[in-house]
Amino acid sequence: MFNSIYGKVSAKKTQTLMLETGSEETGIIEWCFSVSDSSLDVFPNVGVKARVYAWLQHKDDNMNLFGFASERERDTFFDLLKVDGVGPKLALKILSNITASNLAVVLDDGDLARLEKIPGIGKKTAQKMLLALKGKLTFQEDTVRIAVKNLSPWQDVISALCSMGYDKREVEPLIIRLSDELDSNLSRKEQEDALFRRAIVELAN
Numbered sequence: 001m002f003n004s005i006y007g008k009v010s011a012k013k014t015q016t017l018m019l020e021t022g023s024e025e026t027g028i029i030e031w032c033f034s035v036s037d038s039s040l041d042v043f044p045n046v047g048v049k050a051r052v053y054a055w056l057q058h059k060d061d062n063m064n065l066f067g068f069a070s071e072r073e074r075d076t077f078f079d080l081l082k083v084d085g086v087g088p089k090l091a092l093k094i095l096s097n098i099t100a101s102n103l104a105v106v107l108d109d110g111d112l113a114r115l116e117k118i119p120g121i122g123k124k125t126a127q128k129m130l131l132a133l134k135g136k137l138t139f140q141e142d143t144v145r146i147a148v149k150n151l152s153p154w155q156d157v158i159s160a161l162c163s164m165g166y167d168k169r170e171v172e173p174l175i176i177r178l179s180d181e182l183d184s185n186l187s188r189k190e191q192e193d194a195l196f197r198r199a200i201v202e203l204a205n
Contacts, residue, residue, distance in 0.1 A: 005031055005067075006051045009044055015092065017043055017067055019052055033067030034088075037096035041201070042069040057088055064088065076100040076137060083132045085125055093120050099202065100137075101173040107134045109169060154179055157196050166203050174199055 007021035010030055017033045017040060033052055035043075043050050052067040053074045066088060068074040073095060080091035097118045098106065106114045107130060115126035154175050161171045178198050182191050 002054055002056075004051050004053045006049065007031070008049050009046050011046060012040055012043065015040065015096065017052065019050070019067075031065065033065050034092060035067045035069075036073070036092050038099055038202075039067065039069035039073060039095075066092065070100075073100045076103060079133055079137050080129075083125070083128050085128060090120055094118055099174070099177075101177050102170050104137050105169050105173050107137065110134065111169075154192070154195065157192055157199070160196060161199055161203070170203065171199070174202060178202075 005019060005021060007019045009017065010020045011018035015035060015037060017035045019031045019033065020028055021031065022028045031052075033054070035052075043052075053069070053071055055066045055068075055074060055077070057064040057066065066077070068077065077088075077091050077095060080086050080094060081088065086094075094103070110130060112123075112126050112130060115121055115129055116123055118126075121129075158168070158171055158175055161175075162168050175195065178195055179191075182194060186194065
């Protein structure tokens with residue numbers, strides 16, 4: 001079973017990513033992945049190479065290929081499938097409306113109201129998610145690391161986002177994740193500006 005596929009992005013559509021591998025000499029294969037909207041935003045533009053973490057669903061009558069921008073998102077997808085009543089399509093819909101990191105925070109806080117706001121999730125399914133996954137996500141150690149990591153270097157960015165009405169419980173883990181991806185060659189001000197812009201994009205989705 002393959003873990004990931006590396007190739008050139010050939011198309012991006014709603015919850016769909018196309019990826020080309022191979023060459024004219026060896027033969028070109030175009031893969032069609034079902035992806036979350038969150039992953040779709042992370043993948044580069046058409047024509048740029050990318051790595052897609054994959055999972056193949058094999059059923060008696062058909063096969064479906066799911067793609068993820070990170071192993072973390074794929075792990076969370078697998079965790080969601082453990083919830084009674086949550087299949088692959090609903091799991092993908094959930095991850096289209098909340099990132100894996102933010103979902104961990106919501107579950108740890110027992111925030112039933114926030115879960116119910118996710119399209120396709122009713123009160124019963126939200127309760128099942130809390131019962132099955134609270135404190136049990138595969139990357140739970142990462143969640144603990146986020147909770148204890150020093151946030152002071154980015155407090156100005158966090159305060160600015162919260163002043164715009166965003167929930168601090170969503171902002172803080174997002175800022176920690178994005179700060180790990182910042183270009184170290186940028187100046188402090190440039191890092192803050194880049195962090196703010198990227199956070200706005202993700203929070204708006």
